[in-house]
Amino acid sequence: MKILVVDDEKDLCEILQFNLENEGFDVEVAHSAEDALEMDIASYNLILLDIMMGQMSGFKMASILKKDNATKHIPIIFLTARDKENDMLTGFSIGADDYISKPFSIKEVVARVRAVSARTNAPALNETVGFKSLLIDIEKKEVKIEGEYVKLTKTEFELILLFLQNKNRILSRSDIMQKVWGDEVFVTDRTVDVNIARLRKKIAPYGKFIVTKQSYGYGFME
Amino acid sequence: MKILVVDDEKDLCEILQFNLENEGFDVEVAHSAEDALEMDIASYNLILLDIMMGQMSGFKMASILKKDNATKHIPIIFLTARDKENDMLTGFSIGADDYISKPFSIKEVVARVRAVSARTNAPALNETVGFKSLLIDIEKKEVKIEGEYVKLTKTEFELILLFLQNKNRILSRSDIMQKVWGDEVFVTDRTVDVNIARLRKKIAPYGKFIVTKQSYGYGFME
């Protein structure tokens, strides 16, 4: 979940960034609409947008984004000090997903961001992943082998899911880290190894299908 | 659900149209009662009608509609800046289904439209939810286990209902917050835990079916 915060109050930006990153979001900041428009906006999943800014207003920026196919679908939460109904209505009319008046509590912002994020993420379609008698139920976050439930931790689950969604392909440790641990968390190569070792044991007899390709990485080979 | 919005403030119309369409309603707009009366009004399921308009007032238009057999049954929600009691009574006396004073929040309008729409459409069928001897009566807001009434608070009831409507699926705490507490109320992750703990105890021996999936959330597993 990548979030772009656009606000000319730098202190406020920092506070938002810090707290949202704490919540596990990936946050970047721009201090003006102009700066923001130079960024790769399409790569964000949510925009927190101040309405009152120096040059270009948040409204103006929003309406630009709504006109571009690449960005029109991105949810926007407006931040504003103004509380006139008019502003509010204008905000909604150009497709704001939510609206928060300053001063606001960080909790409130985090909760709203979560709400939008939950609403936005399409309900996972029940794609079935598996190999022979090893079946993954993504909704249940469960793995069964020969009908027997195998207890996996989150990391292990994410790993086996990644491998089965990429059968017959060697994934580098960096690939694996990025997908399983995300961009925020940094672990060593050895940590990947350890987790794969644990996974291999737990999913016996399928452990051997996770093969090591020395100097390249790991992959699940049918 | 087709909705006709009649109001001479074009901006407001746009806002209403945008937001109601976002909610999945089919919306068309007229900027005066005269224009509206030229349309095929009988084809709409609900009319949002401004009272104060240039030529013909919303009241006048409503009374015309109420005299026509083809349109007399169509629910009308009046929009108005006036807040005198008299207006309100007059509004209802000619068959308004609801009454919203300007300035209003979009949320409020959407909620009222939904309410009318729900009232109008066939009464929700009494879907039954349950698991083994744990039975939920959604209308009565009651839960029985082995035929014995289990006293649950509102929060607990909403929780068990959510879980049973989503059996065999892990719900994240955010999902749960959004569904049980709504988008307006902000509670902490720990609050979710505490409420689930209470619920588990109360619905013994079914408590254990609400499983914890560390790092993912909770789910009711058959």
Add this chain to the structure above:
DNA sequence: AAAGTTATTCAAGAAATATTAAACAATTTG
């Protein structure tokens, strides 16, 4: 065999959840 790479083990500690209790809020009762 040397160098490079991966596997294994394990203790420290990090992270997540459960539990408890206290404070606050809402509702009901007298």
Add this chain to the structure above:
DNA sequence: CAAATTGTTTAATATTTCTTGAATAACTTT
């Protein structure tokens, strides 16, 4: 309406579970 009851939230603490990375052993490759 005040008091009593019931319900809810949150902080604090306890407990459980999971993860990491160092150390070292075991492979692989050249």
